[in-house]
Amino acid sequence: MEEEVVTPLRCFGEHHKSELFTDDNVKTVTSVEQKKVECSVQEVLNMFQENHKIPQPTLLREQHYVYLKRGLRYLSDAYECLDASRPWLCYWILHSLELLDKPVPASISSDVCQFLARCQCPTGGFAGGPGQQAHLAPTYAAVNALCIIGTEEAYSVIDRQKLLEFLYSVKQPDGSFVMHVGGEVDVRSAYCAAAVASLTNIITPTLFEGTPGWIVSCQNWEGGLGGVPGLEAHGGYTFCGTAAMVILGKEDMLDLKSLLRWVVSRQMRFEGGFQGRCNKLVDGCYSFWQAGLLPLLHRALYKEGDPMLSQSSWMFEQQALQEYILLCCQNPAGGLVDKPGKSRDFYHTCYCLSGLSIAQHFGGHDFHLELIIGNDDNRLEPTHPVYNICPEKVTQAFEHFRKLPVPAQREGAGNTSNPS
Numbered sequence: 381m382e383e384e385v386v387t388p389l390r391c392f393g394e395h396h397k398s399e400l401f402t403d404d405n406v407k408t409v410t411s412v413e414q415k416k417v418e419c420s421v422q423e424v425l426n427m428f429q430e431n432h433k434i435p436q437p438t439l440l441r442e443q444h445y446v447y448l449k450r451g452l453r454y455l456s457d458a459y460e461c462l463d464a465s466r467p468w469l470c471y472w473i474l475h476s477l478e479l480l481d482k483p484v485p486a487s488i489s490s491d492v493c494q495f496l497a498r499c500q501c502p503t504g505g506f507a508g509g510p511g512q513q514a515h516l517a518p519t520y521a522a523v524n525a526l527c528i529i530g531t532e533e534a535y536s537v538i539d540r541q542k543l544l545e546f547l548y549s550v551k552q553p554d555g556s557f558v559m560h561v562g563g564e565v566d567v568r569s570a571y572c573a574a575a576v577a578s579l580t581n582i583i584t585p586t587l588f589e590g591t592p593g594w595i596v597s598c599q600n601w602e603g604g605l606g607g608v609p610g611l612e613a614h615g616g617y618t619f620c621g622t623a624a625m626v627i628l629g630k631e632d633m634l635d636l637k638s639l640l641r642w643v644v645s646r647q648m649r650f651e652g653g654f655q656g657r658c659n660k661l662v663d664g665c666y667s668f669w670q671a672g673l674l675p676l677l678h679r680a681l682y683k684e685g686d687p688m689l690s691q692s693s694w695m696f697e698q699q700a701l702q703e704y705i706l707l708c709c710q711n712p713a714g715g716l717v718d719k720p721g722k723s724r725d726f727y728h729t730c731y732c733l734s735g736l737s738i739a740q741h742f743g744g745h746d747f748h749l750e751l752i753i754g755n756d757d758n759r760l761e762p763t764h765p766v767y768n769i770c771p772e773k774v775t776q777a778f779e780h781f782r783k784l785p786v787p788a789q790r791e792g793a794g795n796t797s798n799p800s
C-alpha cells in the first residue's frame with residue numbers, strides 16, 4: 381500500500397489544548413460564551429478524529445456546488461428578509477462558484493445580467509431589488525457580480541455616466557459617503573464607491589477628494605478601524621477602510637504597524653478562525669474580513685521596503701484558519717456557517733470560502749506559493765484581496781473599461797445632497 385504523506389493537523393497536536401481560554405477565575409458573560417464555543421469546537425474535533433483513521437479534512441466541493449447552484453434559481457422563504465439584498469445573493473453565489481472553479485451556464489449568466497439591469501436605478505447605481513432606492517452596498521455587489529460574469533452583456537449593463545452621478549450624489553463635503561441619498565455615513569460606503577469606480581474606470585479628479593483623510597480618522601487607538609471616527613475597531617469596517625485606501629493609493633497614511641498588531645490578535649488561539657472585534661466569538665465570515673487584510677498589509681509594508689517581511693507566508697496562521705473552516709464551518713449538506721451549530725447561508729458560504737482561498741494562496745501574480753491543508757482537491761481558486769473576485773476577472777474588467785473614456789462630471793453634481 382502506498383504511504384500517503386499528510387501534514388499533521390495543528391488542532392490535533394499535543395499543545396493545542398494549552399491554547400484554551402483561561403478566565404483567571406473571573407467569570408463574565410463573555411468568558412462563559414467563549415468557553416461554550418471552545419467546547420463545541422472540541423466536540424467537532426473529537427468526532428472527526430473518531431471517524432477518520434488519517435485525519436485529513438475535506439472540502440465538500442460537490443455539496444457546496446449543489447447548494448449554490450440551486451440558490452441561483454430558487455430561494456427558500458428564509459431569504460424573504462433579504463429582499464433588499466438581491467444583488468448580494470447574486471454576488472455571494474457567483475463568487476463562491478468561481479472559487480470552486482464551477483462554471484455557470486451562459487443562460488443563467490444572461491438571466492442574472494437582465495435581473496441586475498432591472499435593479500439599476502434611473503438616477504444611477506443599483507438598488508437591492510427592482511423599483512427600490514439606489515444604495516452603495518447593492519451597487520458594489522451588482523458591479524462585482526457583473527465583473528465575475530465578465531461578458532460584453534454584463535459590462536454593458538452598467539450605466540457609467542449615471543453611476544458617477546450617483547456617487548457624487550452620496551459624496552459628502554468631508555470626503556465621506558452616505559450609503560444612499562439621505563442615509564447613514566460609514567466606512568463601508570467609501571470602499572463600495574472606490575471599488576466600483578476603480579473597476580469601471582469612472583474616477584474623476586474630485587470624486588475622492590478628502591476621502592483618504594476621512595478614512596484615516598476612522599482608525600482608532602486599537603489599531604483597527606471603526607465604522608465612523610470614534611467607534612470601536614471592527615473587522616468588516618477595517619477591511620473596507622484599508623481596501624479603499626489601497627485602491628486610492630494612500631494606504632501609507634494609515635498606521636500600518638498598529639493595524640497589523642490589531643488584526644493578528646483577532647485570530648483565535650484555540651479555534652483557529654477570526655473574531656470580528658476584541659472579546660467577541662470566532663465567526664467564519666471574518667476568515668475573509670480579517671485574514672483578507674493580511675495580503676493588503678503585506679503589500680503595503682513591502683512598498684515601504686520593510687526588510688522583515690516573510691517571503692513564504694502571510695502574517696497569520698494559515699493552517700489554523702484552514703482547519704477551522706474545513707472542520708468547523710461546513711454543513712454536511714453543502715454551504716458554510718459562522719461556527720458549529722449555526723445554520724448555513726450564502727453570505728457565510730461566500731466569506732468562508734474567500735478566507736479559505738486567502739489562507740491557501742500566498743503572493744500575487746508575479747510570485748505565488750500554495751499551502752493546501754488536506755487533499756489537493758481542497759484547493760480553491762485565488763481571490764483578489766481588494767475586490768474579492770478572482771484576479772483575472774479584475775484584470776479583464778480593468779482592460780475592458782480602460783478603453784472607455786472617464787465620463788465627464790455633470791455640471792453642479794456632487795455635494796448637494798446632505799441628509800438634513
Ligand SMILES: [Zn+2]
Pocket residue numbers: 663664665666718728
Ligand atoms: Zn458571520
